[in-house]
Each structure stands twice: as structure tokens, then as C-alpha cells.
Amino acid sequence: MEFVKFGNKYIVRLDKGEEIVETLKEFCSHQDIKLGWIKGIGAVGEATIGLFETREKVYHSVDLKGDYEITSLLGNISTMDGETYLHLHATLGDSEYRVQGGHFSRGIISATGEFVIESIEGEVDREFNDEIGLNLYKLK
Ligand code: FE
Numbered sequence: 262m263e264f265v266k267f268g269n270k271y272i273v274r275l276d277k278g279e280e281i282v283e284t285l286k287e288f289c290s291h292q293d294i295k296l297g298w299i300k301g302i303g304a305v306g307e308a309t310i311g312l313f314e315t316r317e318k319v320y321h322s323v324d325l326k327g328d329y330e331i332t333s334l335l336g337n338i339s340t341m342d343g344e345t346y347l348h349l350h351a352t353l354g355d356s357e358y359r360v361q362g363g364h365f366s367r368g369i370i371s372a373t374g375e376f377v378i379e380s381i382e383g384e385v386d387r388e389f390n391d392e393i394g395l396n397l398y399k400l401k
Pocket of ligand 1: 348364
């Protein structure tokens, strides 16, 4: 990974073999970014995307392997229990130009990854919501 910072924005390059979610989480933690947004494009050779089933309150996920373009990765940065918390979604395009997408939990860079991380001054924590079954923004 390499990065440069301009104002409150970081331009980040991830390199072949790096896992996106863990690498970005560590980066945000090291840079002390507690609130913000992430946008990115690039290419992955492996990825895990998921869907939250609202009725059963469980995540289903699928592991993908092959050449995929990250046509869009979008997500946010917050905290939970004092730790950096990333919530990422992505759409991935395959060799037949079909796109699959969902909650993004893992992706291994196969060529390069280009991200913008925007840091917002402040802090928003999360807490588990029983009714929904997810870790929601705690805004009051
Ligand atoms: Fe999600």
C-alpha cells in the first residue's frame, strides 16, 4: 500500500495480494480516522460478498474467484467498542461483463486498487440493534 494525503482526503493505492478490508481497516486505525467515507475501484482475484436476510437476521455470503473488476466500492468508517469499523459494499464485474454485488467483507487485489478515503472530524460509534440484527449508527 502507498498513500498521499491532501487536506482531509487520502489517496490510497493497494497492491497485488493485499486484502482490501483488513488493509483499509488497519490504515484507518493507524491514521486515527474514526469517521469518514471510502470510495474505490480496481481489480480483485478473490472476493466475498454478502446479503443480510432481514427476516432471519443472518448474513449469507458467496466466495468469488476469478478476474473481477471492482466497478464500484463504497463504504463508511465509524467505530464500535473503541475499534475501527468499516461498512463496505461493492459491485464486481466478471469476464462476461456481468455484475454481482453486495456487502463486501473480503477481497484480494489482483492488479491494483485505487481508493479515496475522506476523513470527517468527529466520531460516530455503533451498537448492536436487537430488532434489526445489525450494528447500527448510534447517533444520540
Ligand atoms: Fe452492509
